[in-house]
Amino acid sequence: MSENNQKNTQQENPEQNVGRLRQVRRDKLAELQAQGKDPFVIVKYDQTHHTKEIRERAEELETILEVGEDGRTITPEWDTIPADKIVSIAGRMMSKRVMGKASFCNLQDRDGRMQIYVSRNDLGEEAYADFKKMDIGDIIGVKGFVFKTKTGELSVHAKELTLLSKSLMPLPEKFHGLTDTEIRYRQRYVDLIMNEDVKETFKKRSAILREIRNFLAGRDFMEVETPMLVENAGGAAARPFITHYNALDEDRKLRISLELYLKRLLVGGLERVYEIGRVFRNEGTDPRHNPEFTLMELYQAYTDYEGMMELTESMFRYLAEKVCGTTQIPYGDHIIDLGKPFERLTMNDAIKKYTGVDFDAVKSDEEAKAIADEHHVEYEDRHTKGDIINLFFEEFCEEKLIQPTFIMDHPIAISPLTKKKPTDPEKVERFELFINTWEMCNAYSELNDPIDQRERFAAQDANAAAGDEEAEHTDEDFLNALEIGMPPTGGIGYGIDRLCMLLTNSPSIRDVLLWPALKSQDK
Template identity: 60%
Template sequence: MSEIMENAAEQQQDINEILKIRREKLFELQKSGNDPFRIVKYDVTDRTADIVSRFEEYDGKRVSVAGRLMSKRDMGKSAFCDIQDRDGKIQLYVRINDLGEEKYASFKKLDIGDLLGVTGTVFKTRMGEISIKIDDYVLLAKSLRPLPEKFHGLKDTDTRYRQRYLDLIMNPEVKKTFIIRSRIISAIRKYMDSHDFLEVDTPILNTIPGGAAARPFITHHNTLDIDMYLRIAPELYLKRLIVGGLERVYELGRMFRNEGMDVKHNPEFTMMEIYQAYTDYHGMMALAEDLISTVAQEVLGTMKVSYQGQEIDLTPPWRRITMQEAVLEYAGVDFDKIATDEEARAVARAKGLELEGNPTRGEVLNLLFEEFAEPNLIQPTFVLDYPVEISPLTKRKPDKPELTERFELFITGREFGNAYSELNDPLDQRERFLAQVRKREAGDEEANMMDEDFLIALEHGMPPTGGLGIGIDRLVMLLTDSYSIRDVLLFPTMKPKD
């Protein structure tokens, strides 16, 4: 109760008064020759989580831990505190008899949020709580601002996203999410490296935004006096490396798209693109389901995960369905019976879709899929064979040239991956680029530009190749049961405050 009263009393004080008092404490320390900011290191021997989880090994052992002071319960000549490091927290038992009068008096002046290094002996209290009875401590950094009020927690999402450091301090589950994110990315790299892929780096500043249908961010290079674009995808550069003979490459990094923001989209995001020579989109399907299920097993210890109250089973093999089959199943429209663009548009209007311009039969097929099928694809599902109009970098199906050898992976009604049997015919690729240029000239800001250098690379010969892109942020959302992409980005894009 005394802890609650102490914290609540501080919260009720005027913030300016709190700042003044804490600064005065710092100045007093500095005048006495105990400036915490002059300390350059502290030897940590153990972590709080290890001590708690392996108490039998630590009982009676002398340890040194460091972390942030999260609570104080003053009991006169003794006190109980909680100190928190990255992995957890542990109780400290502090007595005047162990520290001495002068050091104990200084300890009592510490504030919630101060960073300490403490040395003492591990034991268990009469109440059964694993603790450290400290006999020495060092103030490593003075917290000049109060933490959010602990007993209500930091709930406001705007504050949490803008001041992520407070979110990490106050919300252990948030810290856990980002630790898992790091382990997911490490597991992905481990998998790719073990399958003989080379991790490479390609330019973030591009002279042509290519490899995806998206609106780019534009900047200006002063020395070259040219406009440049933050990359929307690394695809065209990675394919150049396949032409160069590297055969198996991947890049895991930030992409930038100047588009809308919602629970699934952030202007900068993390994606991995993979290219493998001498395979096709079926090879990429096998790779995708093995990679994701393996990572889930390694990081979480299971292939069955809960996402927003639904159990998702990542155990291979995953469902495979063509886009036309999905539209037939979920929209009741059989595209094998639709021959012309006008027939397709009439069906779309009858289904209640509002059409912009004059979409082709293939574009209407995609619109119907997005409206009626996509939200129903909860369990892992590969959707195959996309229309050529919306797949400018993909090989056509030999038996159905109006379709391409492309799939997208859907889980929880969201796209997680996109893959092709990559188009390696430079003449066909030029015609596809020209069609994209015409769309761009007609006002489509997301259409591809002509990339002559990439066409020259293709003219030197690119082997049959499978390519795959996976949205890393969405995968982390799935594996950490996070509703919004902002919950898995340490620093999501935010509109500046006035």
């Protein structure tokens, strides 16, 4: 039974029919192998063009077909076509229409689709019969010339057609595509085949990373790599993943941040460094969080958090123009304006703006907790005024921050690696950029006082002893590096996945990760 004759059966009994169709394809493969035409022995194909290039160079590549006295087009002889007009393209067959002695199929490569005209007169009886047995999903190579059909569609007239790989599993039914979200994430390879917008999202993600590197190269930054398996997972408040290093018979942690090793490089005299890399945080998943995600951190000697604000605003504007072609970025129901100056608010001013509470006038932890009780903000006994300020901001302010806004001057209690503000020792020189209610990056005037740093690590150790699984721990080697001497430094960390969500108008972080975290299928 052929696949074409099973369309109705497939619609009525999809699970049962998939197994039958797989067997049909295996039988076709066995027949090809018996005839000495095994596609899997082919090791290469001379691909000279892609579909996008053919469309862009259509005027140059097109062969104009002559029309005979009877009104029919005359196919030119192969040896009369100039060599520079012959194209070889390769890709997946996405549709096929067999019409006696001549047929059409659609080939999809990395750039898009192209109609292929296939005739028995050009291929010969045997090759044309082989083509008719090919299935949707097969990977083929086509050598021929470019022309326009009577309807004006740019096409490739096949002079040679080669089966390069046999698809043994049917693709999803073409009219409905692949829509099951769970299957899309698990079988991203099928998602990329069936959904062109998904492929474009990941092309744009690649462009974003490329342009980030271009931007930073223009500012004389050096890209580096630091360890993923570490003894002390520091630089952020997060619970790490733990693994065992067999050769050393020691436990190691997967890094939760890039910070502490990059700062060691500034001690070593590398004044502008950055890393784009995976970090791992043992936490749940939601539309903005994945336990394995891409972080970029950069550090610049002899500047502060004001310098990081300028760099960030300039880089976001640059990326929008380069990748999207505009600084007016559509996201959901909003147009995010990356072209105008970003708003700047202290955390306390933001709270005052949206709740009327002025934490600058609050003098004690007890007073802060009383205000939290009045506003039904939950907190823990160990929390200080600084912790409660942060809880207030998360509860009442984040959801209001749609347009780009720098939130500055955080409480010292939630910023263990940041320099104090000279004018207010309860605050630190830190900012977070919020866009569309999301934290997009986190930046500091970096703490380079080893004595102050040791005291803050001690406070974090106390929090850990009290049961805080996300608290940092004292890192003696990092303290030793600071004692060698680190220059005044501005530093920042960017969530690359959220940036990709913003610039691709993607509603979930899973839509910009090729393989997001999912439960095992058997669970």
